[in-house]
Amino acid sequence: MKKYALIFSVLSVFSLAASAQTYRVKSPDNNLKLVLNVKDSITYSVNYKNNELISPSAIGLKLDKTTIGAGAKVLSAKPSAVNKTIRPLYGKDAVLTDNYNELLISFAGNYKLLLRAYNEGVAYRFITDLKDSVKVISEQAGFNLKGSPGTTIAETDNYTAWELAYNQFKSIDEVKEDKHAITPALYSYKNGVKLVIAEADLFDYPGMYVKKKGGNIIGEWAGYPATTKMGSWGDFVSVVTSRENYIAQEPGKKEYPWRVIIATDDDKTLLNNQLVYKLSKPSVLENTAWIKPGKAAWEWWHDAILPGAPIASGMENRSTQLYNFYTDFAAKNHLEYMMIDAGWSDNYDVKKPLKRTDIRAVIQHANEKHVGIFVWCVAAPLLKDLEANMDYLKDIGAVGIKVDFFDRDDQLAIKQLQTIAEAAAKRHLMVDFHGCSKPTGLQRTYPNIVNYEAVRGQECSKWDLTTNPVHHTTFPFIRMLGGPLDYTPGSMRNKSKDTFKPIAEGLPSTQGTRCHELAMFVVFDQPLAVFCDSPTEYEKYPDIEQYLSAVPTVFDETKPLDAKLGEYIALAKKKGNDWYVGAMTNWDARDINVDFSFLPAGATYTADLYTDAADADKNAEKYEHKTITVTRSTKLNLKLAPGGGAVVHLHGK
The missing domain is CATH 2.70.98.10 (Beta-galactosidase; Chain A, domain 5)
Structure with a gap:
């Protein structure tokens, strides 16, 4: 019956x-x-x-x-x-x-x-x-x-x-x-x-x-x-x-x-809609213990310029010594990786490192510091001799590759993404796809794909106005439905709408406040979070270093709190016993009220709160950091400047 x-x-x-x-x-x-x-x-x-x-x-x-x-x-x-x-x-x-x-x-x-x-x-x-x-x-x-x-x-x-x-x-x-x-x-x-x-x-x-x-x-x-x-x-x-x-x-x-x-x-439900992932083929990899999301230092965005560093810096000085400096910064701040971008090898043959960099020595130094090295390469030359190239990348000790310049999504190009992911998995190499089409679930089948670019990201602040707070409060509702992205947040040179100017060469800046930038580490989906700015810039702000060292890139639970397409986003994410709340707005100043009723009953949290300073509308780098106590009965009003944001790190016991 x-x-x-x-x-x-x-x-x-x-x-x-x-x-x-x-x-x-x-x-x-x-x-x-x-x-x-x-x-x-x-x-x-x-x-x-x-x-x-x-x-x-x-x-x-x-x-x-x-x-x-x-x-x-x-x-x-x-x-x-x-x-x-x-x-x-x-x-x-x-x-x-x-x-x-x-x-x-x-x-x-x-x-x-x-x-x-x-x-x-x-x-x-x-x-x-x-x-x-x-x-x-x-x-x-x-x-x-x-x-x-x-x-x-x-x-x-x-x-x-x-x-x-x-x-x-x-x-x-x-x-x-x-x-x-x-x-x-x-x-x-x-x-x-x-x-x-x-x-x-x-x-x-x-x-x-x-x-x-x-x-x-x-x-x-x-x-x-x-x-x-x-x-x-x-x-x-x-x-x-x-x-x-x-x-x-x-x-x-x-x-x-x-x-x-x-x-x-309800707009906010789009921020955690994972239907594309659910519809995609489950992982075909049996051993996945070597796949470890995390955060990475990176030299390309700020032209490898290290103001105040005791070594020569800049793109013309990329060398073993310079890459070791980034690795040491990563180790000091508990970043799992260093991303080495274009310039360490011949663009047409990844097996030919440039003489100025001893890539094996760089990776050996990183291993001693418990930092993994990702290296950049170009898709077409990589595919030309895929097996030999992958063997070489594994042999030098890289833990992952950033594969760039596919620039297509016809049938052959889509097949290439799978071919590279499969070849990388056989050698326990993680993959960060760049210059690629949007994700459609292949990252579930091959979870060694830790990121896709396929977003107008932080690099564009070097040459135009497109990566602005309206953009930041738009693409999470659309592009992120497909899967993770490599936006490369973390700029410490923050500008208002009126003061921002693109800088193609040298030290660029970004649109939106400092706290708007910090909120990206909670709002954006990025299993591999690549820090765009200079280590010496982060070292000016020990409290921000503390937050960036702590914030994870993957989470146990995500709760969208309030959001409206193209206007504002507020969401909370849990990792272990800690919670992280990120909020950001477009170019309109606004108040966002955060209700912490999602927290467990009887729990009291000590929380680091980073908010826009009262004059952040004039100087976007200004922020306030204070420590507060939060329980599930707490209701917190966050005042966001134009292009502003806020983050809260709740420390669990």
Whole structure:
């Protein structure tokens, strides 16, 4: 009897109506509903709290030998419900709830469509079981957004950039036809609902963009490369010179990427929505004890200039001695790593270190200080002789690599990310991808991928105005839905909106207050947190050194407290017995009230509080540091200057 009751409850979730060929899958909380209609073609729609967000939109795959979705005939539909837990190796939470309802529909023609509904969003993917390999001429992925919502998107005219600023439009009617945007892409409805289009579990297939076509939003993909050459910056980047009339070559048996739609009427929930991670393939690595997230010193952003240091510094003086200085700083401040950027080896051959640096001696010195060394390299030359290059990097004693200048996300480039991650894992090397496309879950499958860049980060403060507090309070709601980022925070030269000027060479500064910068270490997801500024700059502020030494890069629990897209963020993260609260605002001064009721009953915390000084609107480097006592009954008012922020470190017992 219990067996039949369970079957009935599962079936009732999906409301199967085979005669009408309409199938419904609902989220466990019943707020989200994915409706599939099968006639001559396959269309879907999405409802959130009984409001239609996406009206019927066609989906399918045009292959060279058949068209998936055309003349669709359902053979069977199998529902199921899942409620389990995921324990990530590291991240924002030690335990994730993996709770969803699922429907697997089998079609004539040897393909299936898998639908899932979580409380966080819905997703679908095609699964083929064809005899022969195929070419994917195109994919049909429609997103017919209801009611012309506004949008916040990062637009581009090419298929080579993901370090982009976001543009905000009051209505998609203002968006130009045929101009594409990277995903995730966010849309804002008049009733306050936010919808995000994303993808997950992307393997051996080009990345998805979105563009407006005929007034509607559709997916778009880069064509399969026909010819390439070395070019772009430094002539060491593989550049596509012509493309085929198809987007991918695939085996007949294939699980295609998830097309993901996230919906919420509470902005702050986007800060800890991990649906892309949940949808992605679990780790394939058996031994992961060597994968250790952490913090790193770094020389590139400030041009290796060390004001007041007892040694020669600057880019022209990069040497064994200079890198040892950074390593000593890392050891003193409990930073796990030193990131050595471009300039230690030949850009075209990683196996040829430059004479001014004895890389083996640097790594030996770091080992003695219990500091690991990451080294920079370029993707195309690395791939040219991958096995030998990886063997060399392992042999010199590096613990990780920063691989730069992919600048593509066609099928071949996406495959390269996996190939490098797999080769690195075999040698127990961690990976920080740069000049790469956005993460889509590969970091779950290969957790030795500790960061992706794919964000307009701190480097851009050297040459333009784009990395500003509005940007900082925008991309965490969108870009971070895909996974971690390498923003490289930690600037100690902080400027107001009126006083900031980009400095390409020399010692750059950043927009926003000192405490806005400190909040990035809590707000931003970065398992490898790379400090952008000079060791001698941090040493001027022992109390900030204390905070930066303590703040972790991965956490046991994350609690978004209050947030509004493009305006402000406040969230709390727990590690061990300690809590960290980070708050930041755009260019508007504001008060943020923090309610500490999330703390355990009966616990009293001593807390270090870093806040904007009263005159931080004029001198953005000014801050106040004091020690307070906090319990779950504490309510704290944080006064944030324009471009301001605050951090609280609660010390547990």
